[in-house]
Amino acid sequence: MHQKFLEIAVNLALENIRSGGGPFGAIIVKDGELIASGVNSVTNHNDPTAHAEINAIRKACKHLSDFNLSGCIIYSSCEPCPMCLSAIYWAHLDAVYFGATHRDAADAGFDDSYIYHELRSKPDERHLVLKQISNGLEKSPFEAWLLKADKVQY
Numbered sequence: 001m002h003q004k005f006l007e008i009a010v011n012l013a014l015e016n017i018r019s020g021g022g023p024f025g026a027i028i029v030k031d032g033e034l035i036a037s038g039v040n041s042v043t044n045h046n047d048p049t050a051h052a053e054i055n056a057i058r059k060a061c062k063h064l065s066d067f068n069l070s071g072c073i074i075y076s077s078c079e080p081c082p083m084c085l086s087a088i089y090w091a092h093l094d095a096v097y098f099g100a101t102h103r104d105a106a107d108a109g110f111d112d113s114y115i116y117h118e119l120r121s122k123p124d125e126r127h128l129v130l131k132q133i134s135n136g137l138e139k140s141p142f143e144a145w146l147l148k149a150d151k152v153q154y
Contacts, residue, residue: 006097006098009025012025016040016041022041031071035064036057038059039052056074057088067154074095076099077099
C-alpha cells in the first residue's frame with residue numbers, strides 16, 4: 001500500500017513539473033483513503049511556503065474541518081524540508097513516507113542544508129538577525145490566552 005501511495009505522490013511531482021511547478025508532490029491518506037494532495041507552487045504563486053506538503057496539509061485540514069490530522073499519513077515525493085517537517089509535527093500526522101532524500105533534492109538545486117545549519121546554531125550566531133526586544137507587553141497575549149475560558153487547545 002505504501003508503494004502505491006508514494007507512486008501517486010511522485011506522479012504528482014512529475015505532472016507538476018510539466019505544468020510549470022516544482023518537482024515535489026505529496027498526498028495525505030486517512031484510513032487507506034486519499035483525502036488531499038498538494039504540489040509545489042512556490043514560483044507559480046510567489047509564495048515561499050507553498051511546498052507540496054504544506055499545500056496538502058492545508059487541503060486535508062479543510063477537508064476534515066480540523067487542524068489536527070491525527071490518524072493521517074503523509075506521502076511525499078521527497079524527504080520534507082525543515083519547514084514542512086515542522087508543519088507535519090504541528091498537524092499531528094502519524095507518519096511520513098518519502099521517496100527521494102534531502103541529498104537528492106540538494107543535487108537538483110534544492111539544498112536546505114543551510115537551514116539545518118542555522119537551526120543548529122545559537123541565535124546570536126545565525127545569519128538572520130534574531131533578537132528579542134522587550135517593551136513590557138510581550139507576555140500579555142499569553143496572559144490573555146491563559147485567562148480565556150473558551151480557548152481551543154492545540
